[in-house]
Amino acid sequence: MGTPVWISEADVVSMMDLSGAIDALERGLLAEAAGNASNMVKTHVEWDGGSTLHAIGAAFPHDGFVGTKTWAHTEGGATPLLILFDSHNGALKAVIEAFALGQMRTASASGVATKWLAAVNAGEFAIVGTGKQAMTQVAAVVAVRPIRRIRIFGRNRERLDAFAERVRQEFALPVIAAGSIGEAIEGATVVTVVTRATEPIVTASMLAPGAHINTIGAIVPSRAELAADVLARASRIVADSVPQARTLSRELMDFFRDDRDGWARVQPLSTVVKRRETRSPAEDLTVFKALGMGISDLALGIELYRKAVSSNLGRAFDHPKKMPPRLHSYPGAQHATD
Numbered sequence: 001m002g003t004p005v006w007i008s009e010a011d012v013v014s015m016m017d018l019s020g021a022i023d024a025l026e027r028g029l030l031a032e033a034a035g036n037a038s039n040m041v042k043t044h045v046e047w048d049g050g051s052t053l054h055a056i057g058a059a060f061p062h063d064g065f066v067g068t069k070t071w072a073h074t075e076g077g078a079t080p081l082l083i084l085f086d087s088h089n090g091a092l093k094a095v096i097e098a099f100a101l102g103q104m105r106t107a108s109a110s111g112v113a114t115k116w117l118a119a120v121n122a123g124e125f126a127i128v129g130t131g132k133q134a135m136t137q138v139a140a141v142v143a144v145r146p147i148r149r150i151r152i153f154g155r156n157r158e159r160l161d162a163f164a165e166r167v168r169q170e171f172a173l174p175v176i177a178a179g180s181i182g183e184a185i186e187g188a189t190v191v192t193v194v195t196r197a198t199e200p201i202v203t204a205s206m207l208a209p210g211a212h213i214n215t216i217g218a219i220v221p222s223r224a225e226l227a228a229d230v231l232a233r234a235s236r237i238v239a240d241s242v243p244q245a246r247t248l249s250r251e252l253m254d255f256f257r258d259d260r261d262g263w264a265r266v267q268p269l270s271t272v273v274k275r276r277e278t279r280s281p282a283e284d285l286t287v288f289k290a291l292g293m294g295i296s297d298l299a300l301g302i303e304l305y306r307k308a309v310s311s312n313l314g315r316a317f318d319h320p321k322k323m324p325p326r327l328h329s330y331p332g333a334q335h336a337t338d
Contacts, residue, residue: 028299
């Protein structure tokens with residue numbers, strides 16, 4: 001397709017499910033490990049006590065693509081867009097509405113991390129947080145581990161109960177709406193924390209030996225989910241992007257403040273995927289720190305672009321007058337692109 005293509009939310013959902021997103025992300029991580037993909041370090045600015053403008057991107061020159069994703073996260077919602085360019089001549093290839101893509105990208109990162117870092121027989125799953133990302137986070141873990149029971153905690157009891165019922169119906173598994181964070185994660189072999197907490201809410205004493213933790217919500221220095229004693233106890237710490245963790249993860253920045261060499265302990269997720277080594281029985285806690293990175297978005301976006309071209313989906317445009325009408329924002333999409 002010579003002209004650029006606009007790929008809508010409906011197109012994204014019709015072309016890719018979470019299993020496909022996990023596969024696409026693993027291919028992107030392997031490209032990164034081979035030196036065929038690189039990240040643009042995430043940048044953001046905050047205003048009005050919580051609103052944030054973000055920009056992330058990546059280059060896949062081996063595949064002929066570069067691109068950026070940008071969004072303004074406000075109390076009223078967000079309208080994320082992923083823009084793909086030809087890496088050889090700079091031509092615009094596609095604009096992709098990236099709300100659903102962002103949810104799948106974030107969830108697939110947890111899925112890949114859980115696949116390689118959690119115990120193979122992990123069956124007890126706990127999730128802390130019931131926001132916009134929570135359902136896809138549950139789906140990602142269920143997709144890669146034989147989960148037998150799910151425990152959930154959220155601060156709003158009405159929303160917690162409603163979310164627990166949705167999970168119960170969606171996955172046909174026993175679901176417990178816990179009364180506290182400790183009750184939710186006690187004995188769990190996989191734990192996902194996806195909140196907007198500004199102070200640590202998970203401590204080492206809450207976690208069972210051999211547990212794997214995905215920490216998803218604290219993507220800017222004003223937020224934190226894990227206490228320092230969790231990191232101190234961790235046998236392995238993995239981040240989607242270590243350079244971004246150095247500037248955006250308050251938990252890790254505080255933990256390694258007086259130990260610059262300690263950052264050598266933090267592995268990129270791409271290295272874990274490349275090695276394809278499952279968890280050692282001798283390991284205690286494993287921690288995956290997700291901050292969101294351009295390689296993840298581009299890995300999914302490139303796959304979506306190729307599917308759109310082969311299936312003749314999307315809306316071609318080659319002139320400003322043919323641009324699609326203004327997108328609707330998504331009220332309440334607090335975690336849509338985190």
